[in-house]
Amino acid sequence: MENPSNPDLIMFTRGNPDTDALPLDDIITCATDIFRREGRVLFQYGHYSGYGPLRQWLADYLKADYEQVLIGNSSMEFLTFIGSALLAPGDTVWLENPSYDRAITAMRRLGARIVGLPLEADGIDLDAMQAAVRKQVPKLFYLVPEFQNPSGVTTSLAKREAIAQLAREHGFYIIEDAPYRPLRYRGMDIPTFRELAPEQTLHVCSFSKLLSPGMRVGFLIGPEALMPRLHKWSEDTYIHPTLVSEGIAYEYCRRGLLMPNITKLRALYKPRMEAMQDALKRHLPQASWAETDGGFFLGLTLPDNVDGNAVRENDTAFGIKLADGRGFFCDDSGTNFVRLPFCGMTAEESEEGVKRLAKLVSHYTL
């Protein structure tokens, strides 16, 4: 992805989908059609849980009951909804360490006690989890089980089962953030937490990575028992979410366009993922990263003899822009962590970007 103010700078900062991959013609056709057909509904006040036909479509698609589906203005806002509705002051929230930076911020903002569980190449360290639960049972455990943002890690089935088991035993809730799940470029799907522990799981997902981020249409599938509280939180926050983009998303799904678009995105992004992994192997073999099978990100850990602060502070001098790796960690670590988004980059940009990164890293290697 290029930076308009400096077209030569390669931006490793944000995980945007490729703008060229937005199916704008189809979106416009769907919008015009549903606005004509359903405009009197979509532009009037509506239901606090979202546009009914899209809720029904999602319920069918995700094998859930209608009442289990809540649509909102992004999946991210659900973190605030869930935390506000379920957390009491001083409650503990677990996250993977590293984790999605915005999730850490959301949970901090809610006043939760944050505990980061060390993330390994196949999910969190289970011994650390057992030690943590002996200290304090959490109220919530937020994780991104597939192609994690920022590390690219996918939690193995064995670890999912252990986590699901612990959640059932201690009655805490798992927030399963799954925006990348359909974007698997190789290997086989692993059962979701919603399948393994349906009564303990709040499964959140969105159309941002599968169709369009600017629409801000996220959805949540939760246990029946929790839903009234979440539906009410939605109503009391904004009366109802934005129906206009929900209508477009519905029409897009109803016409059977979503799965072909996901297939198209997989075909576009798979070689980009491979190109970046190849470039890393060639230019930065001294760094370590988890091989990923999908999603948007690779998470690089630079060797200990690299001055990660200097790398970050001097990125633009080397023609790249990096996110601050420390933002993804619940503690003070992350200085030598680099998140590399690959979906918005051609193979050539990836190659060039990683080459520049390697030069920058070698410059600050002691």
Added chain:
Amino acid sequence: MENPSNPDLIMFTRGNPDTDALPLDDIITCATDIFRREGRVLFQYGHYSGYGPLRQWLADYLKADYEQVLIGNSSMEFLTFIGSALLAPGDTVWLENPSYDRAITAMRRLGARIVGLPLEADGIDLDAMQAAVRKQVPKLFYLVPEFQNPSGVTTSLAKREAIAQLAREHGFYIIEDAPYRPLRYRGMDIPTFRELAPEQTLHVCSFSKLLSPGMRVGFLIGPEALMPRLHKWSEDTYIHPTLVSEGIAYEYCRRGLLMPNITKLRALYKPRMEAMQDALKRHLPQASWAETDGGFFLGLTLPDNVDGNAVRENDTAFGIKLADGRGFFCDDSGTNFVRLPFCGMTAEESEEGVKRLAKLVSHYTL
């Protein structure tokens, strides 16, 4: 407004605009045009404060600086943003009594100490305000200065000046909720709190009553000093608001369609307001209400010898549906308060609805 499940029931419950008044043809034209022109921006990730061109349009329209403008997914959600960003536990919030029920809920949910100041026909009771400030200086004062929801009351200039003066003296912030302000059907505009005390005022408004509620596009104009906190709260809540409907609203404004639409709505709603006031004079002269000059609502207080609980509980038997008046009050009062929305009703429906209400009231008069 009819109830689809019982077409004969007259619904006095919600303040929806007239669905027939939604300018759907223009909305669809604007949508198609801006989606083609700006689709790569509107359907991609965007800025946390909203779609730039709409922010600039609003800044020009409202004579504010660009940084003072925050766009969000409804004006209502700003109450949560403002409260979350500015309130500490135990802080006091003032509201008019009665007030917008959803504002009371939002402030309660934030854990604020709620104080309701008695509302008179020209705004709150100033003596009560002076007594309240001696007890406890509030952090925020939420009010709807024009055509208040639910009472229809407009705060006089003299009272606005007294409130603005007190806010400056004690450093509290006024949340000026002004969704109905442009919908004045007679009389002259009164200066806003933003004009009287710009450094103390968070002015919130939206396109819900002026164009379309389903779009959920609200906007806030605040003092420079507070804006960074609010912009950040927006980003940390949902990355950014829904660009799709902001794009439509922008195109609608850019083409100069907003003012003609407001003019059209005034022409449609003015006789409806008059029809309802006339019907009340004819059929319910024993009730009291503030004459309103705009907006959506009349707020009726039934005489003390009417059993308000019985009226509310038996409404459908008399062919009408009423909102629970108690929801608009910060204390336990409101049993005999009835909010009557008039914009979604033809003069004939108003006449018939008020006749039924009069019959219901007389049935439960002691």
